[in-house]
Amino acid sequence: MKNKNTHYIVFCTVFVCGIVASLMPWELSPLWVFSLLALGLSFYTKKFLLNYYAILESINKRIEIDELTGLFSRYQIQQELNQLIVTSHAQDKKLAALVLDLDHFKTINDAFGHKIGDKLLVNVAQRLMSVCPKQAVVGYLGGDAFLVLLALDHDQDKPYLVTLSKNVIDHVSQSYLVDELTLNIGCSIGVAVYPEFGLDAATLMKNADMAVYRAKSAGRATYYFYDGEMGRQFARNVRIETRLRQALRNESLEVHFQPKVDLLTERCVGMEALLRWNDDELGCVSPAEFIPIAEQTGIILPLGEWVFEQTFRHILEWQEQGIIVPPIAINCSAAQLKRSDFLTKLVALLEKYQIDPSLLEVEVTESILIEDATICAELLNEMSQIGIRLAIDDFGTGYSSLSYLKDLPFHYVKIDQVFIRDIVHDKSHAALTNAIISLSHSLHLKVIAEGITSLEQLALLREYGCDIGQGYLFSKALGADSLASDPMIVALNQQAL
Structure with missing residues (x-):
């Protein structure tokens, strides 16, 4: 099988034997010569076929069984799923597909290398086989993903799968000893059930994948069952992503500006830039819906740069019209701040539009401070040194470490509207709002309350000593063209005169 010249050898052998037979004296019959030739060729052919079938069996085994984990390969587990669907249909039974995805496996690969990562996968596969029911079919999909297939009896339903999922997560998430290293890893599970949520293998696996993605989004180390609403939401998210990319290319998004008001004088002391999107197909899409999608898909990076540039462009236009505007706050995502060239690009934009850095206020959330505190601290100090003012956004909804307020160069603390909404009742x-305000003032920080909608909220915030507020009670977010006619901006410009 390995000799590519086998057919030439056979041809030459027969040809030479024919010549020898023709030259033999008549007393030696050609029948004997060709009989010996037939025996030789028969032996060679048998040996050839034995090698061929051995190699074919080896190839088939490699296709069916994953060499690393010893589980069914991605190809074979899909074949098994196809067969189980046929059997389940014939027996009128349900079939569960569980996609198991390891949590933070990449971190272990990056820290200890792929060799350790591969050994960990082998251990996970063994532990998965030990915890799954005997009738389960287990396969390795590649990367850090596994697939478990389980034909369900009529008395086995969702509670049974919930118990199984919990057991799998508990067992897989226990410590592993790999080359004298103690490794800890968790897993998330997505479940899709035939025939309710998938009549074929491709649909069932796709839906289980969606469910495991939802489990990871919910905090990891948990399970999630696919349902119809998830499919509809996923389809909408995909549509939002597609249309958002197109809107960014066509510059069909808008930046609106909501005034921030001194709670004592009720004069405008700042504005916040807020992104607005009214799509031809989707209609008005809330930032609460499209911003998370932008963050998950990476669109937030070009989107964030676009917001900065549009804001600076509007400031320049207002200045050319003789309109005085207060400092404008722009919210920065964690992905933007993690970019090594973030500040370089920001300074370049300030210089391009000749914007005084004191007119810019950057809002950051607490989560970025937890993820990379050292680098973030350096960046914030550099921004503060060039005159950019800084605010910690949504304070009280995250980790709320007091060291952020004490050690980092913030100017403002912004209380999330979740607290303001129910502050009266x-x-x-x-109590939390009052405590945040008192704490911030003791650290010489001003406090901004967002989402103020009623006079009762305003009265209570004044009583607590809150400095600045924004919300519909004062003004909605205004388009750039209508800003100049807003009473607060008019009053601000009259005061300047």
Whole structure:
């Protein structure tokens, strides 16, 4: 099988034997010569076929079984799924597909190398086989993903799968000893059930994949069952992503500006730039819906740069019209701040539009401070040194470490509207708001309350000593063209005169 010249050898052998037979004396019959030739060729052919079938069996085994984990390969597990669907249909039974995805496996690969990562996968595969029911079919999909197939009896339903999922997560998430290293890793599970949520293998696996993605989004180390609503939401998210990319290319998004008001004088002391999107197909899409999608897909990076540039462009236009505007706050995502060239690009834009850095206020959330505190601290200090003012956004909804306020160069603390919404009727929210304001003032920081919608909220915030507020009670977010006619901006310009 390995000799590519086999057919030439056979041809030459027969040809030479024919010549020898023709030259033999008549007393030696050609029948004997060709009989010996037939025996030789028969032996060679048998040996050839034995090698051929051995190699074919080896190839088939490699296709069916994953060499690393010893589980069914991606190809074979899909074949098994196809067969189980046929059997389940014939027996009128349900079939569960569980996609198991390891949490933070890339971190172990990056820290200890792929050799350790591969050994960990082998251990995970063994532990998965030990915890799954005997009738389960287990395969390795590649990367850090596994697939478990389980034909369900009539008395086995969702509670049974919930218990199984919990057991798998508990067992897989226990410590592993690999080359004298103690490794800890978790897993998330997505479940899709035939025939309710997939009549074929491709659909069932796709839906289980969606479910495991939802489990990871929910905090990892958990399970999630696919349902119809998830499919509809996923389809909408995909559509939003596609249309958002197109809107960014066509510059069909808008930046609106909401005034921030001194709670004592009720004069405008700043504005916040807010992104607005009214799509021809999707209609008005809320930032609460499209911003998370932008962050998940990476669109947030060009989108964030676009918001900065559009804001600076509007500031320049207002200045050319003789309109005085207060400092404008722009919210920065964690992905933007993690870019090594973030500040370089920001300074370049300020210089391009000749914008005084004191007119810019950057809002950051607490989560970025937890993820990379050292680098973030350096960046914030550099921004503060060139005159950019800084605010910690949504304070009280994240980790709320006091060291952020004490050690980092923030100018403002912004209380999330979740607290403001219920501040009048919820004593705990009122107490927390009051405490945040007192703490911030003791550290010489001003406090901004967002989402103020009623006079009762305003009165209570004044009583607590809150400095600045924004919300519909004062003004909605205004388009750039209508800003000049807003009473607060008019009053600000009259005061300047």
